[in-house]
Amino acid sequence: MQPWLDDLADDLKSMSFNSTTTADINRSTSSGSETTWTASSLASHSTKPHASSGDPCWDGIRRVRSESPNGGVGLSDLRFVQRLGSGDIGSVYLAELKGATGCMFAAKVMDKKELSSRNKEGRARTEREILEMLDHPFLPTLYATLESARWSCLLTEFCPGGDxxxxxxxxxxxxxxxxxxxxxxxxxxxxxxxxxxxxxxxxxxxxxxxxxxxxxxxxxxxxxxxxxxxxxTSTAQLVSDQNPPNTAPFSDYPIxxxxxxxxxxxxxxxxxxxxxxxxxxxxxxxxxxxxxxxxxxxxxxxxxxxxxxxxxxxxxxxxxxxxxxxxxxxxxxxxxxxxxxxxxxxxxxxxxxxxxxxxxxxxxxxxxxxxxxxxxxxxxxxxxxxxxxxxxxxxxxxxxxxxxxxxxxxxxxxxxxxTKPPFIPPPFTTQDIAGSDESCPETPVEYY
CATH class of the missing domain: 1.10.510.10 (Transferase(Phosphotransferase) domain 1)
Known part of the structure; x- marks a missing residue:
């Protein structure tokens, strides 16, 4: 396990969500620092029809916001169930919204220092800013963001079918x-x-x-x-008379x-x-x-x-x-x-x-x-x-x-x-991610 994972686990534990916070997050004894998080949910979600229409997770987010003194979503509103995977700059956890049974999120927690060091080309947009721009049925819904001095946490849609x-x-x-x-x-x-x-x-x-x-x-x-x-910016055009006939040879329809x-x-x-x-x-x-x-x-x-x-x-x-x-x-x-x-x-x-x-x-x-x-x-x-x-x-x-x-x-x-998909995942339970998949034991199942 990379050192920052121990720090992250310690910071998450220090929030004292509740006693059921997953045992899969290993606490490090080397760090005793307190971490202060600021939280917010996306005020723009009402303008994203694909993200908000009939989505029970948005209903849960709205309920939490309405009950919160500052109108935001905090880590104390979440129960971290299990770590789903980790990468070079962060980890993804399965998180459940308290008081909303079955309302699951993928909580992607990233190390800001590692993220900054990887961004050598000076990209003008972070992943959070990019996700805030996007609204499409085949792209992630960003429900809320949580920030600390070191960590950035994105609450996005949880996909029970894996990758x-x-x-x-x-x-x-x-x-x-x-x-x-x-x-x-x-x-x-x-x-x-x-x-x-x-x-x-x-x-x-x-x-x-x-x-x-x-x-x-x-x-x-x-x-x-x-x-x-x-x-x-993207360059857009309205192009006419370009549709190739279906009978054309595969490489014989230059546009x-x-x-x-x-x-x-x-x-x-x-x-x-x-x-x-x-x-x-x-x-x-x-x-x-x-x-x-x-x-x-x-x-x-x-x-x-x-x-x-x-x-x-x-x-x-x-x-x-x-x-x-x-x-x-x-x-x-x-x-x-x-x-x-x-x-x-x-x-x-x-x-x-x-x-x-x-x-x-x-x-x-x-x-x-x-x-x-x-x-x-x-x-x-x-x-x-x-x-x-x-x-x-x-x-x-x-x-x-x-x-x-x-x-x-x-x-x-x-x-x-x-269109009917070729595979529809079975109803999800937290027991489904207790271990790796037996059909491919060397490949961890990631559900974020």
């Missing part, structure tokens, strides 16, 4: 069938499309960061590495790159901007059977970084080579993500991290002979894993180009939330 890394290991052959991959990938595409529209590069897509909610739909989590520059402006006339909070905000695109000759309809395209093309961030097996070539990167790295990681869900392995993994990075930059993409995959799935992965970010699918037209790929044929993008 896709663990769920994949439970599948036959430790991989998903193509229909399940299509379902999870389509929801991730929509989540990334929204994040990009808000001018954010996610940079940490992997199965461990895609969680399964109680209804079986996904939640993209962990925005520690996300990049949002205050001086950069002309739009003439992006250096800045946007659309504010990140503008979900349905006026048509006058968009630049027009010159018309292209229609193909037979082509039903051209205006489409919304947004990519944070101005956001650039030189930082080396991410998970080794998922790093894009431009990150490894240090050439600088933008939003196209998210489409590379989508390709790795789909490959891993289909085959149970990542395509460029080497004997160690050094070999993995060398493979990412220099080795050609190869598909395993078994299991056999349909051509559209392999073609989509191949177009996402183009090493030149300028030629990578999604680099100019974003999610719009990806949605039109034949792999996603039949997906109703407007009604994804109505």
């Amino acid at each position: 896709l890394h663990v769920l994949r290991q439970r599948q036959p052959g430790k991989r998903f069938d193509e229909a399940a991959v299509r379902f999870y990938a389509s929801e991730v595409v929509v989540a990334l499309e929204y994040v990009h529209m808000m001018g954010i590069v996610y940079r940490d897509l992997k199965p461990e960061n895609v969680l399964v909610r109680s209804d079986g739909h996904i939640m993209l989590t962990d925005f520690d590495l996300s990049l949002k520059c205050d001086n950069s 002309e790159a739009p003439q992006f402006a250096s800045s946007s006339c659309i504010l990140p909070s503008c979900i349905v901007p006026a048509v006058s905000c968009f630049h027009s695109k010159r018309k292209r000759k229609k193909k037979p059977g082509h039903r051209g309809a205006p489409e919304f395209v947004a990519e944070p093309v101005d956001v650039r970084s030189m930082s080396f961030v991410g998970t080794h097996e998922y790093l894009a070539p431009e990150i490894v080579s240090g050439e600088g990167h933008g939003s196209a790295v998210d489409w590379w990681t989508l390709g790795i993500f789909i490959f891993e869900l289909l085959y149970g392995v990542t395509p460029f993994k080497g004997m160690d991290n050094e070999f993995t990075l060398a493979n990412i930059v220099a080795r050609a993409l190869e598909f395993p002979k078994e299991p056999s995959m349909a051509a559209p799935a392999k073609d989509l992965v191949a177009q996402l894993l183009v090493k030149d970010p300028a030629k990578r699918m999604g680099s100019t037209m974003g999610a719009t180009a990806i949605k039109h790929h034949p792999f996603f044929q039949g997906v109703n993008w407007a009604l994804l939330r109505c």
Whole structure:
């Protein structure tokens, strides 16, 4: 256990929530310092329909706020049940709101000093600030924040289905069938499309960061590495006559790159901007059977970084080579993500991290002979894993180009939330997290 974990456990214990605070939080005898926390809940939640509509956790938060002298939510209002997982800068705990049985949260407690030391590129937004900006069915709901001199605690939605890394290991052959991959990938595409529209590069897509909610739909989590520059906004366009016919060959539907402006006339909070905000695109000759309809395209093309961030097996070539990167790295990681869900392995993994990075930059993409995959799935992965970010699918037209790929044929993008998930987790009890999963004993189950 890292030293800061002992300090964190000691600080949490010093709050004296109640005698039932989890025994899984080990107290350190080396620290006797008191920690003062300040707490607040999000006043803006009423403007977030996806986060507040019919959500019992919001009802619990409102009740606590109404009864609190300062109108906030404090640590004394929570019962910490168990630690769910830990990382480089903090831990995630399962927390229950007192007086609201079954109202569970994922409490992510982060070390501010460690967080600051990792933020070498001077990112203008913290994870808290990014989550406060976001309101989408496939992204975390931030219910409240608690702060101390050393710690920052975020109360977010608890996902009882765990993450896709663990769920994949439970599948036959430790991989998903193509229909399940299509379902999870389509929801991730929509989540990334929204994040990009808000001018954010996610940079940490992997199965461990895609969680399964109680209804079986996904939640993209962990925005520690996300990049949002205050001086950069997403560029939006209304593009017409670009829909490819469903009968087109997989690689035979090039979409002309739009003439992006250096800045946007659309504010990140503008979900349905006026048509006058968009630049027009010159018309292209229609193909037979082509039903051209205006489409919304947004990519944070101005956001650039030189930082080396991410998970080794998922790093894009431009990150490894240090050439600088933008939003196209998210489409590379989508390709790795789909490959891993289909085959149970990542395509460029080497004997160690050094070999993995060398493979990412220099080795050609190869598909395993078994299991056999349909051509559209392999073609989509191949177009996402183009090493030149300028030629990578999604680099100019974003999610719009990806949605039109034949792999996603039949997906109703407007009604994804109505699609039946391939897996719906059973009703959750705290006994479910008493130990690691027997089906993959070396992989801890993380439910945040």
